[in-house]
Amino acid sequence: MKILAAASEVFPLVKTGGLADVAGALPGALAGQGIAVTTLIPGYPRVMQAVAADGEALAIADLFGGPARLLHASHRGLELLVLDAPHLFARPGGPYAGPDGRDWPDNPIRFAAFAAAGARAAREMGFDAVHAHDWQAGLLPAYLAAAGSGPRTLFTIHNLAFQGQFHVSLFPVLGLPPAFFATDGVEYHGGVGYLKAGLFHAARLSTVSPTYAAEITAPEGGMGLDGLLRGRAAVLEGIVNGLDVAEWNPATDPHIPAHFDAARLPARAANRAALRARLGLAAADAPVIGFVGRLSWQKGVDLLLHALPDGAQLALLGSGEPGLEQAADALAAAHPGRVGVFIGYDEGLARLVYAGSDLFAMPSRFEPCGLGQLCALRYGAPPVVAMTGGLADTVVNANEAALAQKAGTGFVHAPHSAPLLAAALRRATALWRDRRGWAALQRRGMAHDLSWAAPAARYAATLRALR
Numbered sequence: 001m002k003i004l005a006a007a008s009e010v011f012p013l014v015k016t017g018g019l020a021d022v023a024g025a026l027p028g029a030l031a032g033q034g035i036a037v038t039t040l041i042p043g044y045p046r047v048m049q050a051v052a053a054d055g056e057a058l059a060i061a062d063l064f065g066g067p068a069r070l071l072h073a074s075h076r077g078l079e080l081l082v083l084d085a086p087h088l089f090a091r092p093g094g095p096y097a098g099p100d101g102r103d104w105p106d107n108p109i110r111f112a113a114f115a116a117a118g119a120r121a122a123r124e125m126g127f128d129a130v131h132a133h134d135w136q137a138g139l140l141p142a143y144l145a146a147a148g149s150g151p152r153t154l155f156t157i158h159n160l161a162f163q164g165q166f167h168v169s170l171f172p173v174l175g176l177p178p179a180f181f182a183t184d185g186v187e188y189h190g191g192v193g194y195l196k197a198g199l200f201h202a203a204r205l206s207t208v209s210p211t212y213a214a215e216i217t218a219p220e221g222g223m224g225l226d227g228l229l230r231g232r233a234a235v236l237e238g239i240v241n242g243l244d245v246a247e248w249n250p251a252t253d254p255h256i257p258a259h260f261d262a263a264r265l266p267a268r269a270a271n272r273a274a275l276r277a278r279l280g281l282a283a284a285d286a287p288v289i290g291f292v293g294r295l296s297w298q299k300g301v302d303l304l305l306h307a308l309p310d311g312a313q314l315a316l317l318g319s320g321e322p323g324l325e326q327a328a329d330a331l332a333a334a335h336p337g338r339v340g341v342f343i344g345y346d347e348g349l350a351r352l353v354y355a356g357s358d359l360f361a362m363p364s365r366f367e368p369c370g371l372g373q374l375c376a377l378r379y380g381a382p383p384v385v386a387m388t389g390g391l392a393d394t395v396v397n398a399n400e401a402a403l404a405q406k407a408g409t410g411f412v413h414a415p416h417s418a419p420l421l422a423a424a425l426r427r428a429t430a431l432w433r434d435r436r437g438w439a440a441l442q443r444r445g446m447a448h449d450l451s452w453a454a455p456a457a458r459y460a461a462t463l464r465a466l467r
Ligand code: ADP
Pocket: 017, 018, 292, 293, 294, 317, 318, 319, 344, 345, 346, 347, 350, 369, 370, 371, 372, 373, 375
């Protein structure tokens, strides 16, 4: 079976979030299921430079104001179709914003063009099904519906917070039939909703964890789209993301000073010492709580800064909202030797936090899937997580009943609450003093199958059902 994936970012070519990881890893995992994936990606400069194009698949004389081509290319095992449309994508900066950090004003056109080109490729190149990701590819199933023929689409939501909502004046430019500007179509709150269009027109929907799938069909988590999602609940499923377990492997990770695995846990101590040295954490015998992530409201960092238990240390790596960066720096200044903060993006330090922390905190207010807790499980730092989205689906709470059954891989608390987070951290740091019980907890987390094998089998079944 041949499928066309459409994703505006694909690791390792372009990445701003979890979408890139999924789009980069799923094709390899699906190959093992007999599904050949070709991924459509915009021809941003860094993509055009990184890949060697080997031929033109399709030429489009006028794609929203300029000529465009779909180029065949391959890159590190990924089969690609690169949308070479210089008037839309040959620009400096990131995939969505210029060097000044501001969104390109013509993003609605850029990603309408991406979707329209994807729909043509899907119809003209003999694909059996389409897998479209997030709002940037949201119009793709709408263009297929407008054409009246072509393969059916699985549409995957990576974060419902990003909806691609634009002004009504855009609609005539899109080239969709007038009847599509309707509640049963692409209209959303009087404008054009790209995510909404995908949710309405795709044959099947998925998101990145079962709990998030349930949350987004309720008013509290549905961000205005819960009514539509409830109506489509029969075709919506949650599939937890896998982790690239070859890339994230503490036994081989070149970024960390000491390699270890579940049978060699004592070797982990050298990473802990290196992390303490790097972030200036003074006490050898006080637990180190790690945090890696975007400093944003979603991630609950503000809660964490208010919930550090007495006698515990904090190793925090992240960047994001200036107010939260300042709050983290202020906490470090107020507690020298106890709170270590690095503001920035640092892959090596991130891996040292996973490999050297005693616990990993992820108190997100909402979390579609979450990657940090998966990395922490794999690197032997039991996660302390909020009971939401993918966090609830991937961490088994080590309460007394679970521990009595020799189960549990981390600590789960109610979201949105600094006191309940603090209580969970106190429970975890108390258990940390029981060295044997703690090592058993670490080993159970490390033994958890986090690979793409099981999720890929679920995606394969869903994609086959589209044929
Ligand atoms: P999101 O995609 O919402 O940002 P995830 O938990 O799904 O959150 O994925 C975050 C990924 O990015 C993790 O692999 C984490 O290690 C990495 N990451 C986040 N912030 C940083 C940072 N400041 N430095 C290095 N890696 C980071």
